[in-house]
Amino acid sequence: MRVKIFISLKEGVLDPQGQAIEHSLHTLGYREVRDVRVGKYLEVDVEAASRAAAETRVREMCDKLLANPVIEDYRFEMPD
Amino acid sequence: MAWGVIVFPGSCDDQDVFDSLARDMKQKVEFLWHKDDLKGSYDCLVLPGGFSYGDYLRCGAMARFSPIMRGVIDFARRGGLVLGICNGFQILCEAGLLPGALVRNAGLKFVCRQVYLRVEETDTPFTRDVKKGQLLKIPVKHGEGCYYADAATLERLRDNRQILLRYTDAKGKPTPAANPNGSLDNIAGICNEGRNVFGLMPHPEDACDKVLGSDDGRKIFSSIAVACARREMADG
Numbered sequence: 001m002r003v004k005i006f007i008s009l010k011e012g013v014l015d016p017q018g019q020a021i022e023h024s025l026h027t028l029g030y031r032e033v034r035d036v037r038v039g040k041y042l043e044v045d046v047e048a049a050s051r052a053a054a055e056t057r058v059r060e061m062c063d064k065l066l067a068n069p070v071i072e073d074y075r076f077e078m079p080d
Numbered sequence: 081m082a083w084g085v086i087v088f089p090g091s092c093d094d095q096d097v098f099d100s101l102a103r104d105m106k107q108k109v110e111f112l113w114h115k116d117d118l119k120g121s122y123d124c125l126v127l128p129g130g131f132s133y134g135d136y137l138r139c140g141a142m143a144r145f146s147p148i149m150r151g152v153i154d155f156a157r158r159g160g161l162v163l164g165i166c167n168g169f170q171i172l173c174e175a176g177l178l179p180g181a182l183v184r185n186a187g188l189k190f191v192c193r194q195v196y197l198r199v200e201e202t203d204t205p206f207t208r209d210v211k212k213g214q215l216l217k218i219p220v221k222h223g224e225g226c227y228y229a230d231a232a233t234l235e236r237l238r239d240n241r242q243i244l245l246r247y248t249d250a251k252g253k254p255t256p257a258a259n260p261n262g263s264l265d266n267i268a269g270i271c272n273e274g275r276n277v278f279g280l281m282p283h284p285e286d287a288c289d290k291v292l293g294s295d296d297g298r299k300i301f302s303s304i305a306v307a308c309a310r311r312e313m314a315d316g
Contacts (some may be wrong), residue, residue, distance in 0.1 A: 013228055014187050014262060065145070068138055070176065070181040071228060 118151020127168025180229030186262025205307030
């Protein structure tokens with residue numbers, strides 16, 4: 001099953017990329033943009049006996065490697 | 081004393097570290113391939129700069145799981161000296177041997193220039209050959225060198241005197257202009273609580289010869305050599 005993982009910077013971590021993008025959007029005329037934060041999106045295709053089993057394993061993967069808990073939060077979506 | 085320089089796929093400053101230690105500092109040094117288990121006896125292990133694993137996912141995120149890291153972490157836990165330079169610092173943070181993380185430079189640009197570092201603590205094997213407050217002129221070359229830690233961690237680092245180097249101007253003042261990457265509190269290098277693991281973004285191996293603009297980097301390597309010599313004497 002294909003799991004969608006979203007990794008985002010924690011609040012309080014400086015995001016100069018987001019700031020640069022916000023600035024570019026403003027320059028293009030989208031002055032209503034108040035903030036931009038850049039994250040990561042991963043698609044991980046896992047073999048698993050059950051949804052619950054897959055969820056546990058994916059959470060481990062995120063905790064261990066895919067996200068750095070010092071600077072990042074994550075959430076993921078399992079297929080229906 | 082014996083030095084080991086770990087080489088990961090994508091490391092590029094391993095050669096500079098080796099040359100500076102062997103040729104400039106006259107030290108016994110070997111390369112250690114990341115896929116091998118850590119064998120043999122070393123006094124100091126160096127994780128050099130570069131782009132291990134292409135900096136994919138996050139800098140140092142995958143290198144921390146290389147086979148040799150089991151031995152490196154064990155070595156550090158037993159009190160062995162570990163020096164992480166640039167990518168090496170990133171790997172040590174990812175491995176949990178040092179607190180905090182290194183993120184993208186605040187100015188978004190890759191910065192490659194000489195900086196001034198003020199030595200904040202000298203009671204460590206890495207800075208004992210220097211005077212407190214002394215300035216070292218050493219180059220930085222990185223795109224992701226902005227040190228970040230949450231407020232509680234920063235307070236702990238200050239209380240435990242784990243901040244060893246700060247970016248300053250030529251007069252020793254830690255100004256925003258002197259900070260090449262936006263690091264919190266102008267932090268350029270920190271050690272762990274045990275004071276046996278040291279991570280810094282600047283490259284001392286590129287400041288071991290005056291022809292390169294400065295030989296202040298020697299002081300970090302000589303500190304380690306002196307510390308190890310004393311350890312050998314103490315062990316008898």
